[in-house]
Amino acid sequence: MSQIPKLSFAIILIFSLLGCESKVQPKQKAFLALEYQSPSYQLIKSDCPFQFEINQIAKLEALQNYDRCSFNIRYPKLGATIFLTYKPxxxxxxxxxxxxxxLPLKHTIKADAIEADIYTNNIAKTYGNFYExxxxxASQAQFYLTDSLQHFVTGSIYFKTAPNYDSILPAASYIKKDLKHIVETMRWK
Incomplete structure (x- = not known):
């Protein structure tokens, strides 16, 4: 009888040593792999002294009680809004x-970096800055444009969530491209 417990003990010991071997692997850093449809733009015409193009997935809302030429450009699926304001x-x-x-300097407390790019389009007479x-x-990108004589437009992106850069990065990158497209297609009437 003494052979059976020794044999059982030996088998359990062998299985324990071989079966419990685990290879520890560090977790890889990962970003959320979100896919957004390729943008398709449409020209926005209004009674305002300017026109521009927006992504067709966005919803344009004119602000009735504020100024006839101020708009919210909403991205319902992304939980974001571009606020566009015109001032003569x-x-x-x-x-x-x-x-x-x-305005961009107000974000320096929370921002890791703010990059300003000068924008000049002599043909369209649009001049300004684009801030990333x-x-x-709170805002991932902002701009202002002017013709230096009559027109002045500002725009900025805001999300309907607490600003967590890692979480909103894919959506912010997508909408920044749309904001740049607004800047590039802005024309004075």
């Missing part, structure tokens, strides 16, 4: 520029 220039270009340039914000800031 009435001997106040310097004040408009100062306000538009201060990295980090947990």
């Amino acid at each position: 220039i009435n001997n106040n270009l310097k004040a408009l520029l100062t306000d538009a340039q201060k 914000v990295e980090g947990n800031a």
